[in-house]
Amino acid sequence: MTGPAAQPAGSTLSERVLQGDPRAVARAISLIEDESPQGADLIRRVFARTGAAYLVGITGAPGAGKSTLVDRLIGELRTVGIVAVDPTSPFTGGAILGDRVRMQSHVADAGVFIRSMATRGNLGGLARSTADAALVLDAAGKDIVLIETVGVGQDEVDIVRTADVSIVMLVPGAGDEVQALKAGIMEIADIFVVNKADREGADRTVSSVEAMLSLESFEGGRWRPPIVKTEATTGKGVADLVEALERFRAHTAASLGERRRARAEFRVRELMAHRFVQHVLDRVLKAGEFETLLDQIAARETDPYTVVEAIVRRSIR
Amino acid sequence: MTGPAAQPAGSTLSERVLQGDPRAVARAISLIEDESPQGADLIRRVFARTGAAYLVGITGAPGAGKSTLVDRLIGELRTVGIVAVDPTSPFTGGAILGDRVRMQSHVADAGVFIRSMATRGNLGGLARSTADAALVLDAAGKDIVLIETVGVGQDEVDIVRTADVSIVMLVPGAGDEVQALKAGIMEIADIFVVNKADREGADRTVSSVEAMLSLESFEGGRWRPPIVKTEATTGKGVADLVEALERFRAHTAASLGERRRARAEFRVRELMAHRFVQHVLDRVLKAGEFETLLDQIAARETDPYTVVEAIVRRSIR
Numbered sequence: 001m002t003g004p005a006a007q008p009a010g011s012t013l014s015e016r017v018l019q020g021d022p023r024a025v026a027r028a029i030s031l032i033e034d035e036s037p038q039g040a041d042l043i044r045r046v047f048a049r050t051g052a053a054y055l056v057g058i059t060g061a062p063g064a065g066k067s068t069l070v071d072r073l074i075g076e077l078r079t080v081g082i083v084a085v086d087p088t089s090p091f092t093g094g095a096i097l098g099d100r101v102r103m104q105s106h107v108a109d110a111g112v113f114i115r116s117m118a119t120r121g122n123l124g125g126l127a128r129s130t131a132d133a134a135l136v137l138d139a140a141g142k143d144i145v146l147i148e149t150v151g152v153g154q155d156e157v158d159i160v161r162t163a164d165v166s167i168v169m170l171v172p173g174a175g176d177e178v179q180a181l182k183a184g185i186m187e188i189a190d191i192f193v194v195n196k197a198d199r200e201g202a203d204r205t206v207s208s209v210e211a212m213l214s215l216e217s218f219e220g221g222r223w224r225p226p227i228v229k230t231e232a233t234t235g236k237g238v239a240d241l242v243e244a245l246e247r248f249r250a251h252t253a254a255s256l257g258e259r260r261r262a263r264a265e266f267r268v269r270e271l272m273a274h275r276f277v278q279h280v281l282d283r284v285l286k287a288g289e290f291e292t293l294l295d296q297i298a299a300r301e302t303d304p305y306t307v308v309e310a311i312v313r314r315s316i317r
Numbered sequence: 318m319t320g321p322a323a324q325p326a327g328s329t330l331s332e333r334v335l336q337g338d339p340r341a342v343a344r345a346i347s348l349i350e351d352e353s354p355q356g357a358d359l360i361r362r363v364f365a366r367t368g369a370a371y372l373v374g375i376t377g378a379p380g381a382g383k384s385t386l387v388d389r390l391i392g393e394l395r396t397v398g399i400v401a402v403d404p405t406s407p408f409t410g411g412a413i414l415g416d417r418v419r420m421q422s423h424v425a426d427a428g429v430f431i432r433s434m435a436t437r438g439n440l441g442g443l444a445r446s447t448a449d450a451a452l453v454l455d456a457a458g459k460d461i462v463l464i465e466t467v468g469v470g471q472d473e474v475d476i477v478r479t480a481d482v483s484i485v486m487l488v489p490g491a492g493d494e495v496q497a498l499k500a501g502i503m504e505i506a507d508i509f510v511v512n513k514a515d516r517e518g519a520d521r522t523v524s525s526v527e528a529m530l531s532l533e534s535f536e537g538g539r540w541r542p543p544i545v546k547t548e549a550t551t552g553k554g555v556a557d558l559v560e561a562l563e564r565f566r567a568h569t570a571a572s573l574g575e576r577r578r579a580r581a582e583f584r585v586r587e588l589m590a591h592r593f594v595q596h597v598l599d600r601v602l603k604a605g606e607f608e609t610l611l612d613q614i615a616a617r618e619t620d621p622y623t624v625v626e627a628i629v630r631r632s633i634r
Contacts, residue, residue, distance in 0.1 A: 277589050
């Protein structure tokens with residue numbers, strides 16, 4: 001023992017995370033979720049030991065069966081860490097319950113760690129803490145980290161887009177959905193899953209996605225997203241999905257670094273923004289000054305752009 | 318004419334916006350969407366003349382019938398501006414089409430201005446440009462600005478939360494949805510709308526929301542969100558919704574300032590973050606330096622927190 005200054009609490013925690021201790025992992029993710037400085041410190045300590053895990057993002061509309069599919073995937077994959085993004089926002093949720101249910105069936109399996117993350121409602125907070133939670137699981141030795149988002153907005157797309165592979169789940173009968181997908185889906189889906197494939201309309205959903213893909217060019221070795229039909233509740237098709245994942249991983253091995261570099265950029269930008277706002281509120285503005293400025297904006301005596309311009313001028317070199 | 322320096326293009330545009338010229342409004346919103354400095358300049362010029370419009374946020378799952386309801390509301394309200402948030406992200410979209418359809422039926426009505434906003438995919442960009450677009454419509458003299466979000470994620474919730482009133486739309490038969498709503502809906506719904514009320518299960522949906530509300534306390538004059546049944550396609554119930562909107566507006570007249578102050582805070586924080594990142598990239602880092610740092614992170618030679626700490630130290634006073 002060399003005293004608290006020489007050996008901060010984080011050092012022991014990071015060592016235990018690197019050893020794969022589930023309690024330490026849970027503690028580390030809690031620190032991250034609370035946006036504690038110890039969380040950032042921990043990431044700094046373990047970061048060099050990350051990068052081995054493969055990050056799998058899964059998204060889709062509510063009710064698409066993501067939780068059930070993830071549950072099935074656990075059985076097919078090696079040591080898995082799961083981050084279930086569980087916004088406290090409306091229209092989503094459900095992961096808390098799903099989490100508990102799954103915990104019961106997999107808690108005995110030492111290779112599996114499941115954790116749901118709640119949103120904080122602050123700008124970018126969810127993407128930030130999800131990324132850090134995935135890093136913790138990576139550092140803890142998980143081969144695969146599944147990031148399951150239980151929402152369908154930009155935030156969730158951001159999260160999934162920054163994974164190593166993105167799975168987009170659809171369900172039959174949601175014709176409007178497929179229509180709506182056309183706009184932006186091409187960018188983020190690496191693999192389509194049509195779940196509940198035993199339902200009426202499954203083939204029609206597959207055809208819709210096929211039709212959409214047929215408009216795109218996949219020349220020059222560009223990956224063409226396969227469409228995998230699954231029945232998550234029975235496990236049918238899950239092996240096909242795992243096979244598609246492996247094919248994608250092999251196909252994109254050479255460009256993985258590029259994808260991860262884009263992820264690093266997103267993170268650095270977001271962290272810079274976050275740290276600056278903290279700095280302004282903690283150090284630049286006098287006590288009560290922020291409140292006064294907001295009052296002046298509310299009273300239309302000034303405007304947000306003028307206020308921000310003045311604050312930024314005072315804050316930067 | 319005093320030359321371009323004394324009379325920038327923005328001055329004429331802002332005057333025309335304040336006169337309610339639809340072409341100027343369209344141009345102004347385009348500048349905002351492009352994140353042009355002229356857009357910020359325009360907001361600065363018109364901001365003092367905003368605040369009169371009442372901002373109505375409408376959100377709900379895809380297919381809930383938001384566009385049709387908004388279309389109906391236009392007929393019931395005075396001069397209306399509409400911002401349809403139309404993310405290019407998956408699972409959403411649809412507004413572009415809806416926009417066109419509606420344009421045809423209302424283009425003759427000079428009091429109505431409809432504009433869809435696309436996401437830019439950058440952090441907070443959508444919330445920022447939606448808020449500014451609403452300000453432009455406000456400055457142009459619209460009494461009511463409807464902000465329709467065609468998604469169900471955190472981004473959309475952020476947008477709707479910062480309106481003066483938030484309408485959350487549900488459809489019968491989406492039992493899971495109501496379940497899922499429980500977590501966070503209380504915070505943002507001021508009025509519930511159960512649309513497609515002629516469908517089987519409408520009463521069950523209403524009961525579910527009632528049951529949820531019954532768990533909350535509405536003592537001390539706290540607004541209890543009413544549940545309005547509508548059939549947007551026929552217009553049934555739309556008058557009831559307008560009446561509920563008016564009751565809410567009267568009930569919260571005293572606290573409107575507070576709500577708008579919270580909105581100002583969100584905007585200022587977000588703008589500070591955005592401006593700082595721009596400053597770092599344009600002024601602080603040398604050419605190619607950002608790329609080198611990202612490479613080092615990708616190679617695990619350093620980590621995002623260490624990089625950001627160093628950049629922030631160099632950038633701030």
